[in-house]
Amino acid sequence: xxxxxxxxxxxxxxxxxxxxxxxxxxxxxxxxxxxxxxxxxxxxxxxxxxxxxxxxxxxxxxxxxxxxxxxxxxxxxxxxxxxxxxxxxxxxxxxxxxxxxxxxxxxxxxxxxxxxxxxxxxxxxxxxxxxxxxxxxxxxxxxxxxxxxxxxxxxxxxxxxxxxxxxxxxxxxxxxxxxxxxxxxxxxxxxxxxxxxxxxxxxxxxxxxxxxxxxxxxxxxxxxxxxxxxxxxxxxxxxxxxxxxxxxxxxxxxxxxxxxxxxxxxxxx
Ligand SMILES: Nc1nc2c(ncn2[C@@H]2O[C@H](COP(=O)(O)OP(=O)(O)OP(=O)(O)O)[C@@H](O)[C@H]2O)c(=O)[nH]1
Numbered sequence: 196x197x198x199x200x201x202x203x204x205x206x207x208x209x210x211x212x213x214x215x216x217x218x219x220x221x222x223x224x225x226x227x228x229x230x231x232x233x234x235x236x237x238x239x240x241x242x243x244x245x246x247x248x249x250x251x252x253x254x255x256x257x258x259x260x261x262x263x264x265x266x267x268x269x270x271x272x273x274x275x276x277x278x279x280x281x282x283x284x285x286x287x288x289x290x291x292x293x294x295x296x297x298x299x300x301x302x303x304x305x306x307x308x309x310x311x312x313x314x315x316x317x318x319x320x321x322x323x324x325x326x327x328x329x330x331x332x333x334x335x336x337x338x339x340x341x342x343x344x345x346x347x348x349x350x351x352x353x354x355x356x357x358x359x360x361x362x363x364x365x366x367x368x369x370x371x372x373x374x375x376x377x378x379x380x381x382x383x384x385x386x387x388x389x390x391x392x393x394x395x396x397x398x399x400x401x402x403x404x405x406x407x408x409x410x411x412x413x414x415x416x417x418x419x420x421x422x423x424x425x426x427x428x429x430x431x432x433x434x435x436x437x438x439x440x441x442x443x444x445x446x447x448x449x450x451x452x453x454x455x456x457x458x459x460x461x462x463x464x
Contacts, residue, residue, distance in 0.1 A: 301351060302358035305372030310380050313370050317384055318431040329391035329424050330434050331381040332442040333361065333398070336417045336450040338377040341409065349409045356407045357416065364398045388424040388455050395420045395453045403451065417451035
């Protein structure tokens, strides 16, 4: 006869509870077996319980690890964002410093330092390629009068205005910078004297054609320019000096003009 486990357990309980069974020789063996069976069951249940608890803790730990991981990830993302912003700030600052060290604060044109750097590299390039380049020195005529009559601020505004005209009139590959005071230097790479003179005549004409507003008055300004072509047997500083000397000839000749090449002997103009 086959019992299912539930029926069998109920049968054993009934037998062990029956007083008439006490004298049965199998009673002792059955009760011992029953006790062993229950002890075994208790132990299995305890082990299962411990295992369940362990798995629960492990799950919780896993969950809190992933939560901790997410939190750290968010913190790292925040740090990365701050670091990106910081690096962008440094890059901007670097650009500003670079700009300030190479450009004139008033006019925004290249400053003397950048002009000298470019003159040096242009002289080297010219030697390598055996190609000429020209340097022009441009000076505003009677600029002191503007300062004297309208004040230094008006003089500054005039410098900015003239600088804009020069910058917009030279070619893209020319470099126009402020040499100092009311003097501007234009570097014309790979250009012969005749072409440079044509560019400078156009620039000069533009300044004269464009009245500048100073304190509700319209001023007509002129510039004088001196031009020199770089020679391979001389340094770029000599070329700059020649352009300066040529500019002084233009001034002495009556201003509002360009002078190209060697200065005539003293007293000839
Ligand atoms: N407003 C202003 N004036 C400046 C600046 N730098 C130089 N100057 C003035 O530029 C004037 C130059 O005068 P001068 O060298 O006598 O030359 P000029 O009056 O232009 O006469 P010519 O060059 O002979 O035609 C001086 O009054 C300087 O003070 C500047 O940054 N701003």
